[in-house]
Every structure is written in C-alpha cells, then in structure tokens.
Amino acid sequence: MKFVAFERAKQGTGASRRLRITGRTPGIVYGGAAEPQQIEIDHNALWHALKKESFHATVLDMEMGADVSQVLLRDVQMHPFKQLILHADFQRVDANTKLHMKVPLHYSGDENSPAIKTEGCIANHVVTEIEVLCLPKDLPEFIAVDLSGLKKGSSLHLSDVVLPKGVTAVKRGNNNPVLVSVVAVAGAEVVAPEAAAAAAPAAAGKAVAGKAAPAAKAPAAKAPAAKKK
Numbered sequence: 001m002k003f004v005a006f007e008r009a010k011q012g013t014g015a016s017r018r019l020r021i022t023g024r025t026p027g028i029v030y031g032g033a034a035e036p037q038q039i040e041i042d043h044n045a046l047w048h049a050l051k052k053e054s055f056h057a058t059v060l061d062m063e064m065g066a067d068v069s070q071v072l073l074r075d076v077q078m079h080p081f082k083q084l085i086l087h088a089d090f091q092r093v094d095a096n097t098k099l100h101m102k103v104p105l106h107y108s109g110d111e112n113s114p115a116i117k118t119e120g121c122i123a124n125h126v127v128t129e130i131e132v133l134c135l136p137k138d139l140p141e142f143i144a145v146d147l148s149g150l151k152k153g154s155s156l157h158l159s160d161v162v163l164p165k166g167v168t169a170v171k172r173g174n175n176n177p178v179l180v181s182v183v184a185v186a187g188a189e190v191v192a193p194e195a196a197a198a199a200a201p202a203a204a205g206k207a208v209a210g211k212a213a214p215a216a217k218a219p220a221a222k223a224p225a226a227k228k229k
Helices: 015-020 043-050 053-057 194-207
Strands: 001-002 026-032 037-042 060-064 067-078 084-090 099-110 121-125 130-132 145-147 155-157 178-184
Touching: 001 037, 001 043, 015 084, 015 155, 037 043, 043 053, 043 084, 053 099, 060 155, 084 099
Parallel strands: 001 060, 026 084, 099 145
Antiparallel strands: 026 037, 060 067, 067 084, 099 130, 121 178, 155 178
C-alpha cells in the first residue's frame, strides 16, 4: 500500500498547529542508519488510509518526491474529541532485519462447527491479533483461522494455528494462549445430528402436503322474535 509524504521544514508546537490548519498532518520517520526525518501528510488521505486494516498491518511504500522507501506505521495520535489526526509515527524497514508486528486474525467457519450448529454453544473470540516475528517480505496482511472444527468443551489455542512460512509467533508470559473459547449458552436446546438431519425432510413434506381445510363458519344467530302485545 502506498501513501504520499512531504518533507517538513518547520518544527515545534506552533508550526504543527499551523500545519494542521492547512489540512496537513505532521509526522516523523525514524529507524535504520538515517537520521529521523520530519514529514507531513495530507490529512484527508491519511484519515481514509487509517480505516483500512492493511495500512496498520503491512509494509507501506512511502513516496516522497522521486524517492520511495518502505516503512511501518507505529503510532497515531488522535484529538480527544475531534476527528483530527494530530501526529503519525513511521519506522523505516530493512529488508534483511526481522521485525515485530501485530497481525490481525480473521476467523471464519464457526457457524459450521458442531459446537454452534448442534451443541448449543457460541464461539468467543478472545484474541483478535497476535504479535509475530518475520522478515518484511514474509509479513502477512492477516492470518486466516478456520473454526469449523470447534466442539463443545474445546478451545482454540495459539499452537493450533498454522502460521505462514517464515512467520513465528511472539509469546509473552503464556506460551500457548487461548484464542477462541467455546461457551455453552444457558437454556439452549441441543440438537442431535440425527434429529437435525431428519427434521429437514419432515418439514419439507409438511410444506408439500395440501393446505388445511378452512374452518366451517358458525351459523349466524337469529334475532329473537318480538313479543306480541
């Protein structure tokens, strides 16, 4: 993913405030052998870029004039209540140096798992991203996790996830944390697989059968005869 940056000449709180008034966001690029570089970015372009998951989790191509360098988004400072980006930090990427990065987990298939379909449970996504260590060329945009095999009483751990080639998970404290837990719903009706399979044809048969005859109308009540005087 690409974005355009411009060299920023003036620094300081006042200069940054005036820069924001013009629709630009101040930022900095650091890391590597070069000195930290002050930059500015179009605010609206940066605002829309931040809404994309890939802008946070992949190596970015920063265009500055005729030069293109690879960077990672490391920090964004937002205004407390305004829709305003105050500052953005980027880190230079070295193709031969491994980097630490948080990568989002994309879960799928839980609605097809036995735990959800027939065992009256729900899948609780405990962790939505993990920290990985890899070379920039191996950094994935996201990691897909299939939950179709979840069963009642089971959980999905980090060791159950197949990571892309060249990517290793960074473990802190717990060596094998729980990513997804299966929670039984109180009062949920458990459907046996055989009953679930038999229910479909039975329901279809009833729908094909003739419509029920309409109920006979009750005869209208006759008005009482008037008494003769």
